[in-house]
Amino acid sequence: MQRTTRNDVARLAGTSPAVVSYVINNGPRPVASATRAKVLAAIAALNYQPNLMARALRSTRSNTIGLVVPDSSEGFFTELVRGVERAAFAEGSLVLLGNSGYSQDQELRYARTLAGFQVSGLLLVRSEVDGHHAMGTEFGVPVVYLNYRAPRGADATSVTLANRQGGRLAAEHLLAHSYRRIGCLTGTSRSGPVAERARGWADGIKAGGGDPTAVRRTGLDRRAARAQVREWLRQPDRPDAIFAAADGLALDVLAAAQESGLRVPDDLAVVGFGATQPAAHSWPPLTTVGRSFDDFGLAAVSTLEAVRAAGVRQPDHTLAVDLVRRRSCGCAADCM
Secondary structure, eight states: OOOOOHHHHHHHHTOOOHHHHHHHHHHHOHHHHHHHHHHHHHHHTTTTOOOHHHHHHTOOSSEEEEEESOOTTTHHHHHHHHHHHHHHHOOOOOOOOEOEEEEEEEHHHHHHHHHHHOOOOOEEEOSSSSSSOOOOOOOSSSSEEEOOOOOOOOEEEEEEEEEHHHHHHHHHHHHTTOOOOOOEEESOOOSSSHHHHHHHHHHHHHTTTOTOOOOEEOOOOOHHHHHHHHHHTTTTOOOSSSSSSHHHHHHHHHHHHTTTTOOOOTTTEEEEEEEHHHHHHHSOEEEEEEOOOHHHHHHHHHHHHHHHHHHHHOOOOEOOOEEEEOOOTTEEEEEG
């Protein structure tokens, strides 16, 4: 089916394509009320949809935001994407999404491609993999990094969670429940938000007189993570509580505990990080640390707009986190 063009609208309205553009763009030249009414009627009759990409290329700016995440099907990133979309839509913008698949090359390619589409700015979530990542200065549009700090040397702003504070909060809460063999399940990377949470856990454990070396590291393979936790739980000195530095890992701990014949929280307490929806619907419901994804999305979009308006890097923004008490840590219904 042939696409309706601006020329078709002009012919039906009895005017020129330029006048149609003035009506659609509300300028730059004024259009008489009667002519405007004819153009709008022709647009409605033909169901004309302007080519927004072409308009963006002509104006060098669009009402779209580019967002690149490692994997939008993973719980934390799924909800972060939704938070960004809600905040962007509220201010009249739409989001173009790319999944890097934890590939630095794909991350860079998406960032460059989205910048080429003349988005008004880029929100980039780096993968857990260490190494070279997209740099904020190379795209010609404002860039804000989410969840991770900007790469070293990048002249870009970051919006992150208070990850280290949150890890310590989890450790202190488990210590307050009188658990003493408190382990930590974290990722393989020694940098980034998950590693910061593990360091915060270690801070809290050391302050409480516990063992900050009771750490297990696991990769992205969920089945392998569960097997690793099952092996850990078979040890004679197994932990009586585990802080998992991401909700996805905490759900793996819950599954491994069940497979090992252990009851949560009677035999093993579990706390996660992320405050994702699956954590609220697990059994038992998962105690977790985090911040509303609507708050995260709003901070991301607002910071990007501030960078765009100022034309220069803005101060980094760190969002405080809270403990969401549920049954997996041993909290009774009246402590939640």
